[in-house]
Structures are given as C-alpha cells and as structure tokens.
Amino acid sequence: MKYVTEYRDAELVKGVIDEIRRTVTRPWTLMEICGGQTHSIVRHGIDQLLPPQIELVHGPGCPVCVTPLELIDKALSIAARPDVIFCSYGDMLRVPGSSRDLFSVKAKGGDVRVVYSPLDAVTLAQKNPDKQVVFFAIGFETTAPPNVMSVLQAQHLGLKNFSILVSHVRVPPAISAILSSPHNRVQGFLLAGHVNAVMGYHEYPPLVEKFGVPMVVTGFEPLDLVQGILKTVQLLEEGKVEVANAYQRAVTLEGLKPAQDAINKVFMECDRKWRGIGMIPMSGWGLRPEFDEFNAEKRFDVESLRAEESPLCIAGQILQGLKKPHHCPAFGKQCTPENPLGATMVSSEGACAAYYRYGRVELTQSVTS
Amino acid sequence: MSEETVNIEGAVCAPPLTHNELIVMGHGAGGRMSHQLIQKAFVSAFQNTALNAGDDAALVEPGLRQKLSISTDSHVVFPLFFPGGDIGKLAVCGTVNDVAMLGAKPLYLTAGFILEEGLPMDTLKRVVESMRLAAEEAGVQIVAGDTKVVQKGKADGMYITTAGVGVVREGVNVSGVNAQPGDVVILSGTLGDHGIAVLGARGELGFQSSLQSDVAPLNHLIAAMLDASPNIHVLRDPTRGGLATTLNEIAVQSNAGILLKEESIPVHPEVNAACEMLGFDPLYLANEGKLVAIVPKEEAEKVLAVMKSTKYGEGAVIIGEVVAEPKSRVLLKTALGSTRVVDMLAGEMLPRIC
Numbered sequence: 001m002k003y004v005t006e007y008r009d010a011e012l013v014k015g016v017i018d019e020i021r022r023t024v025t026r027p028w029t030l031m032e033i034c035g036g037q038t039h040s041i042v043r044h045g046i047d048q049l050l051p052p053q054i055e056l057v058h059g060p061g062c063p064v065c066v067t068p069l070e071l072i073d074k075a076l077s078i079a080a081r082p083d084v085i086f087c088s089y090g091d092m093l094r095v096p097g098s099s100r101d102l103f104s105v106k107a108k109g110g111d112v113r114v115v116y117s118p119l120d121a122v123t124l125a126q127k128n129p130d131k132q133v134v135f136f137a138i139g140f141e142t143t144a145p146p147n148v149m150s151v152l153q154a155q156h157l158g159l160k161n162f163s164i165l166v167s168h169v170r171v172p173p174a175i176s177a178i179l180s181s182p183h184n185r186v187q188g189f190l191l192a193g194h195v196n197a198v199m200g201y202h203e204y205p206p207l208v209e210k211f212g213v214p215m216v217v218t219g220f221e222p223l224d225l226v227q228g229i230l231k232t233v234q235l236l237e238e239g240k241v242e243v244a245n246a247y248q249r250a251v252t253l254e255g256l257k258p259a260q261d262a263i264n265k266v267f268m269e270c271d272r273k274w275r276g277i278g279m280i281p282m283s284g285w286g287l288r289p290e291f292d293e294f295n296a297e298k299r300f301d302v303e304s305l306r307a308e309e310s311p312l313c314i315a316g317q318i319l320q321g322l323k324k325p326h327h328c329p330a331f332g333k334q335c336t337p338e339n340p341l342g343a344t345m346v347s348s349e350g351a352c353a354a355y356y357r358y359g360r361v362e363l364t365q366s367v368t369s
Numbered sequence: 370m371s372e373e374t375v376n377i378e379g380a381v382c383a384p385p386l387t388h389n390e391l392i393v394m395g396h397g398a399g400g401r402m403s404h405q406l407i408q409k410a411f412v413s414a415f416q417n418t419a420l421n422a423g424d425d426a427a428l429v430e431p432g433l434r435q436k437l438s439i440s441t442d443s444h445v446v447f448p449l450f451f452p453g454g455d456i457g458k459l460a461v462c463g464t465v466n467d468v469a470m471l472g473a474k475p476l477y478l479t480a481g482f483i484l485e486e487g488l489p490m491d492t493l494k495r496v497v498e499s500m501r502l503a504a505e506e507a508g509v510q511i512v513a514g515d516t517k518v519v520q521k522g523k524a525d526g527m528y529i530t531t532a533g534v535g536v537v538r539e540g541v542n543v544s545g546v547n548a549q550p551g552d553v554v555i556l557s558g559t560l561g562d563h564g565i566a567v568l569g570a571r572g573e574l575g576f577q578s579s580l581q582s583d584v585a586p587l588n589h590l591i592a593a594m595l596d597a598s599p600n601i602h603v604l605r606d607p608t609r610g611g612l613a614t615t616l617n618e619i620a621v622q623s624n625a626g627i628l629l630k631e632e633s634i635p636v637h638p639e640v641n642a643a644c645e646m647l648g649f650d651p652l653y654l655a656n657e658g659k660l661v662a663i664v665p666k667e668e669a670e671k672v673l674a675v676m677k678s679t680k681y682g683e684g685a686v687i688i689g690e691v692v693a694e695p696k697s698r699v700l701l702k703t704a705l706g707s708t709r710v711v712d713m714l715a716g717e718m719l720p721r722i723c
Contacts (some may be wrong), residue, residue: 004641004645008704008705010704010705010706013705014705014706042709043703043709044703044704044705044707045703045705045706045707045708045709046705046707048707048708049705049706049707090648093717094716103393103394103395103716103717104391104393106393106394107391107392107393107394108391116573116575116647117575120575222705336715337715337716356712357710357712
C-alpha cells in the first residue's frame with residue numbers, strides 16, 4: 001500500500017537498526033509516549049531487534065487507558081438512559097467502570113453504538129430528533145479536531161439533541177508529570193507524531209530545557225520508529241538536549257493552525273484525572289462555558305458523580321513506565337483482554353494488551369530462560 | 370501548569386468483569402469468549418465423542434458403510450445483501466463448507482427461516498433463488514425446512530439456519546487434531562474480503578469499495594485436493610474470528626505450534642487499506658470462501674498445484690508450517706525478522722480509536 005509499505009521495508013529498517021547499534025555505547029531508557037507506537041513496536045517486534053542497551057518503556061499515551069473511572073461511570077449512567085443513543089469509539093466499550101462496561105449496558109437494552117467519527121454521531125442526531133445523541137469524546141490532541149468539529153457542526157445545524165461527554169488529555173503535562181516523578185527512569189522521549197501533526201512541537205522546548213531530556217517527534221511505521229529511536233540515541237550519545245523532528249513528512253514546528261483554532265474555540269484547559277496516574281493539573285481539555293448546551297455532563301446532570309478506584313493492578317506503574325506488563329502477577333492469569341483488570345489490558349493500544357496479544361511475555365521468558 | 374502540585378497516585382485499577390451473567394455481543398464473535406460459552410453452556414451439557422472433538426462438523430458412525438459428517442450454522446448477517454453475496458448464499462455455503470471440512474461430500478441440507486413481519490416477499494424470493502443457485506453449484510439438495518414469522522422488530526429482516534449432512538470419503542482422516550510438526554500450512558487465497566465487503570455494505574467504511582465477499586462453496590475444491598492427496602491432515606474454513614482464531618483452535622486441538630510467515634499471507638490491497646484506516650487486523654477478519662489446509666510436507670506441492678487449478682483455490686499459497694514448540698500457540702515471523710504470538714480473537718473485534 002502506497003505510503004505504508006515503503007515505511008515497513010525490512011532492509012531499510014535493518015539499515016537504521018545497524019546504525020543504532022553503531023551509535024550506542026551505553027544503556028539508555030527511552031519512552032514512546034503514544035499507545036499507537038507501543039502497538040506498532042510490539043506488533044512488528046522492533047524491541048526485539050534493538051541492541052540490548054536500549055530499553056523502551058511504554059508511556060501513558062493510550063486515551064482509552066487513561067480515561068478516569070469516574071468518566072466511564074458517567075458514560076455508563078448516560079448510556080443506560082432510554083432516551084439516549086450513546087456513541088463511542090470502539091475501544092471504549094470494553095473498559096470496565098465501577099461495576100459494568102458499555103457492553104453490559106448494551107446487553108441490558110442501552111442503545112450503544114460504535115462510530116468511526118464523531119461526525120457520524122452528529123448525523124445520527126439529525127436522523128433521530130426524538131433521541132438524545134451523546135458522543136464519548138475521549139483522546140489526546142489527535143482526536144480533538146474531529147471532536148470539536150462535531151460540536152461546531154451541531155451548533156451550525158442548530159441541533160438541540162447532540163452533546164459530548166469530554167475526557168480530553170494533553171501530552172505535554174503528562175511528560176512533565178513523568179519527569180517530575182522521583183521514580184523517573186526515562187532519559188529520552190519519542191514524541192507522538194500524530195499529536196504533533198496537529199499541535200506542532202513548539203510546546204516541547206521548554207520541557208526539554210527544564211528537565212534536560214531530549215525529545216524526538218516520531219511516527220508510527222517501523223521505519224519512522226527506528227529513525228526516531230536513532231535520532232534520540234544520537235542526541236543522548238552526543239549529550240545534546242533538544243527537540244528534533246524525525247517525522248518531517250507529517251509534522252511542522254507550528255502544526256495545523258486551523259485545527260488549533262477550532263480546538264481553542266471550543267475547548268479550554270482544565271485539570272484532569274488520568275486513570276492509573278491521578279490528577280494532573282491543567283492536563284486536559286473541557287468544553288468552554290459558552291458550549292454548555294453541548295456538554296453531556298451538564299445535560300444529564302452527572303457532574304457530581306464520583307468513583308473510587310481500587311488498587312488491584314499495576315496499570316498505573318505501567319503507564320508511567322516504571323514496570324513492564326509481564327511484571328504484574330495478574331498478567332495473563334486473572335487479567336486477560338476478555339477479562340481485563342486494568343484499562344491497559346483493554347485497548348489494543350494499551351501496553352498490557354499489546355504484550356498479551358503479541359505474546360511478548362512468553363517470548364521474553366523463552367529468550368531469558 | 371503548577372508543577373509542584375503534580376501528584377502521582379500510583380496503582381489504580383477497576384475490578385474485573387466476567388460477563389457471566391448476561392450474553393454480550395462478544396459471545397458471538399467467534400473468538401475466545403465464544404469458545405468459553407460453548408464449553409461452559411453446551412459441551413458440558415451435551416457431552417459425547419463427536420461433539421467433544423471440537424471440529425466444525427461432527428463425525429458420526431451410525432453403523433452404515435460410510436461415516437457421516439453433520440453440521441449446522443445460523444446466519445444473521447446485516448445487510449441481507451452485500452457485494453458478492455447475500456444471506457441465502459451464505460447459509461448454503463456455510464454449512465456445505467463445514468460438512469466438507471471433514472473430508473466429506475455434502476449431500477443434503479435443511480433450512481429453517483425466521484422471517485420478520487413486514488419483510489417484502491420479493492426479498493424472500495431473491496434470497497431463496499440465491500440459495501437455489503448456491504445449492505446447485507455445490508451439488509447439494511435442500512430437502513427439508515421450517516418457517517416461522519416473528520413480530521416486526523424481533524428480527525433483522527430474516528435469519529436462516531441450515532443443517533447439512535455428507536458422507537466422509539473412505540480412507541481419509543481429516544480433523545483439527547491431526548496437525549503434526551513438519552506439516553505445511555496452505556491458505557486458499559486472500560484474507561478478509563468478506564469481512565470488509567460486509568462492513569462496506571453497511572456503509573461503515575466511510576469510503577467506496579469495489580470489494581466483493583468471497584462467499585463460495587468449497588466442496589469441489591476439497592474433493593480435488595483429496596483426489597490429489599487423501600493424506601491431508603486438517604481442513605478448516607477461517608470464518609468468524611479469522612485465520613488467527615482458526616489456527617489457534619487447530620494448534621490447541623493438535624497440541625502443536627504453528628509458525629506463519631507474515632510476508633506470505635495474501636491480503637487484497639483494498640482490505641489492507643481498510644484495515645489500516647479502521648484499525649483492524651486482516652488475520653481476524655471473517656472469510657466465507659477460504660480454507661486452510663495442513664498437509665504433510667511431501668504432499669504440499671501436489672496439493673498446492675491442484676488448488677491453484679481450481680476457481681476457488683487459484684490464489685493458494687504456503688503460509689507457514691507446523692512446529693513442535695511452543696505447543697498450542699501460533700507464532701508469526703514478521704517481515705522485519707522478529708517473532709510474535711498471534712492470539713485468538715478475544716471478544717468482539719473493535720476498531721481502534723486512532
């Protein structure tokens with residue numbers, strides 16, 4: 001497939017990996033921030049091909065994994081209402097709330113639908129004027145433009161039966177939180193290229209300067225990933241602390257101005273809880289007050305709903321890169337994709353699910369034993 | 370942001386959900402949840418040798434000269450008509466294929482129709498005509514049937530359940546338990562055509578596709594293969610749950626491993642493109658006109674050549690081999706040279722968020 005196969009060319013990837021091998025002189029710990037990158041790394045087995053000095057830890061960049069329990073409970077409460085068509089990206093259906101998931105709500109008669117785009121939910125609202133259509137607007141900066149567009153489109157159409165339940169998070173505050181942690185081990189970051197395609201990377205030089213950790217804008221195909229890793233290793237080996245762009249075909253310093261304008265028109269920065277990590281100040285986006293009529297939390301009066309998370313698994317430490325999925329005693333035993341203990345096991349972008357699905361634990365064991 | 374207030378709370382997680390109390394859609398997706406349901410709800414209750422074997426059809430010996438292969442399959446596809454096929458063709462081919470996968474010649478089918486009040490008579494006629502044509506091509510007769518009508522809103526237009534019986538060819542022993550280390554894994558053509566064609570017909574792709582479902586009766590292909598080599602070990606059609614789930618079933622049944630080569634697995638470029646955009650994996654997409662054959666290495670070329678000479682096997686390729694270790698697992702050698710496990714489909718196949 002054009003523009004994909006070129007970036008999966010085995011010989012080109014091997015060439016870059018050889019270059020990484022020639023460059024590296026000591027151990028380095030890198031974090032890929034994005035769950036899509038984790039998925040790609042494990043699916044293509046890129047971590048197996050890297051020299052042993054380089055350790056990849058998997059960051060909190062899976063939107064499904066970090067959506068807080070409280071928001072899931074709010075979603076479940078809204079979705080169970082008979083007057084509601086609840087629309088979600090597919091991954092979210094399996095995420096457990098306090099006592100059930102969206103699959104269970106659906107099985108009990110809730111109208112829960114998987115959509116590929118929030119604009120599909122707007123169309124549903126047009127077609128079903130007697131129903132309230134709610135879209136579960138989760139994600140990082142990548143999904144923000146379509147999500148805010150759904151609100152602008154609904155406003156433009158004068159729809160009174162469309163709203164969104166927002167749980168948006170942003171990458172820079174998460175990186176800041178990880179680097180501020182006393183347990184931090186990360187020495188270099190692979191930035192999430194799709195996030196940077198929207199936002200550019202002008203937000204990162206201050207972080208690099210403050211924490212002294214190089215960051216490299218990185219894409220998602222195997223060749224993109226190894227080039228991002230090579231660039232990070234080069235910076236580390238040369239002692240350079242800066243932001244570099246290894247995904248130039250998609251990312252500019254400034255990013256997409258029209259998308260950013262749309263986001264700023266509809267969203268404003270707010271505090272946000274991250275499942276497995278906790279509250280990170282000003283780490284999310286929420287709807288501006290002038291868009292209250294599209295705010296599902298207000299429309300369905302679930303703002304005050306609170307949920308206590310119980311400490312049963314180590315998803316939090318995995319999301320922060322402190323532990324690998326197979327370090328969890330529940331991994332693959334009590335905790336599997338059909339029966340997830342943590343959100344990291346639910347989403348195909350979650351580190352645990354990627355490890356489980358691609359059998360990394362068995363391969364790790366067979367290599368080390 | 371105010372950095373001094375950053376507070377990492379540490380481990381948090383939700384309690385598990387087992388879905389033991391209600392049927393959810395994942396129970397019908399053909400993956401691990403379906404398997405668990407079948408084991409817990411049905412196999413434990415009905416217990417017998419033929420059922421316990423766990424193949425797509427049951428091998429029974431009612432004291433006749435030849436063994437019989439019996440299978441049944443319910444069809445609930447939406448929409449009823451899609452590029453390359455419809456629920457009627459699917460209902461005939463699905464059961465014909467399941468019966469044939471034990472090395473049998475399918476002979477007779479039955480068909481049960483659940484019709485929704487308000488279904489246009491013309492729709493029913495078109496479906497029945499399609500069944501007639503598919504049965505004719507497969508060389509089977511539909512010899513008995515049943516009709517029920519349910520109230521408007523209680524069915525998606527129509528559901529069809531077919532059952533089939535065939536006679537097992539003498540001298541063959543085809544079953545999921547027979548894969549042996551050293552055997553070769555052959556796939557009859559491209560993966561995922563049916564899954565993506567149906568998604569496209571539902572209007573869920575968001576883009577136009579000319580892709581056709583691969584739904585087809587495979588019994589003549591199987592007959593030709595068994596003519597070439599009566600020694601074929603395993604035949605199975607990778608329907609719901611896709612190739613990944615089918616091979617995992619075989620690996621467990623045979624207590625062996627299966628090693629695939631990623632580059633050798635054929636996928637139509639349109640299917641690949643749809644998967645890239647929607648976040649699906651072709652290994653888990655449904656097929657309705659493909660089979661995997663596991664054959665002794667020395668017979669592989671002969672079987673492959675025969676397959677390639679037929680209409681439904683012309684895209685046949687060798688995609689891997691059976692290995693002794695790791696047992697009950699499917700591995701995949703990636704194009705980059707690394708190795709990963711290919712697991713069974715868990716519950717429902719969900720598109721990824723981004």
